[in-house]
Amino acid sequence: MSEQIQTALAALHNILGDMLLAVYLHGSAVSGRLQPQSDIDLLAITERDLTEDQRDGLLTALLRISGRHPATAGGARCLEVMLFRRSDLARTAYPARAEFIYGEWLRDGFEAGERPMPTRDPEHTLVLAQARQDAIPLFGAGADKLLPEIPQKxxxxxxxxxxxxxxxxxxxxxxxxxxxxxxxxxxxxxxxxxxxxxxxxxxxxxxxxxxxxxxxxxxxxxxxxxxxxxxxxxxxxxxxxxxxxxxxxxxx
Structure with missing residues (x-):
């Protein structure tokens, strides 16, 4: 793991504690095709909702750890971090619900005072489907144990x-x-x-x-x-x- 991934993983552990069930690396970093502007994609599963303090603390940490877009050669990469509750994944409802999302395209809003809140979006469903196919665990059980098999429909x-x-x-x-x-x-x-x-x-x-x-x-x-x-x-x-x-x- 890169130092940046280790730092992000440590932040998730420190802020979420024992409610953190698993963290997966997925996307370009797993496919072996990490390109100059590729994000580092992390997906985490939690046991329950985030508190306001946890939500704010995780946002503060990720704003510090993630590199700004566009990434500079030799600098920190942009992070995309998505958190899902285990109960939501068990229901496989459409569209999927994410408990927390961080991405550099949202940075301006976050720095202006917005807070990452739960959302439902078709993109979340696609992320889960792809992560079920290729994600590797950084912490917790394998993807086939906790990530749902998304129906083709x-x-x-x-x-x-x-x-x-x-x-x-x-x-x-x-x-x-x-x-x-x-x-x-x-x-x-x-x-x-x-x-x-x-x-x-x-x-x-x-x-x-x-x-x-x-x-x-x-x-x-x-x-x-x-x-x-x-x-x-x-x-x-x-x-x-x-x-x-x-x-x-x-x-x-």
Missing amino acids: HVRRAIGDALPALLGGIHGDERNVLLTLARMWRTASTGEFVTKDAAAVWAIPQIQSRDASTLDYARRAYLGELADDWSSRSDATQRLAAYLRDQVIESL
Whole structure:
């Protein structure tokens, strides 16, 4: 484990104590494809609700431990930390409920005084489904013991329900949105979860050349092979996003 992961794990233990049941590492760090701007993804399971003091204490700790976006070479990586109650996971309700979420896209709000509160979101369902497939325990039982097996009908519904918000946030986040759409297409078509760059490699041969070049640009930027500049690619981005959206919907 990196020092940053160890520090985050220690903070979870210190703040949550014996109500902390498990902590998992998932996402790019587990797939072996940790890219220059990849977050460190942690998922924790708690026995009960967080108190206000625990919620505030964990937020303060993560604001200190997590690197700001965009990450700098050699500096701290951005953290994404999600907490789920065991009772919520046992019910596998849709959409999944998260007890606490930290991510760098939320930092401005947190620094302005917002507090991370419980939320229900289709994205939570997708995170749980993927984590059940690839997460490794840093503390506690294996993922197959505590993380639920998400029904495929919930996965497919979550992909469809997450599309509008994803597309609505494309401006300023072009690379991530296009690669996420490619990954949604892959999952909707095959039922498998893969990394963003692997999804792009799968999708590119199925796309017309001018749009394929845009997706390959996103893939190469994700891998750190070129500068991530979308200022002159607005039309191409919108065209590709619309095409990928249509493929996702058709596959669903």
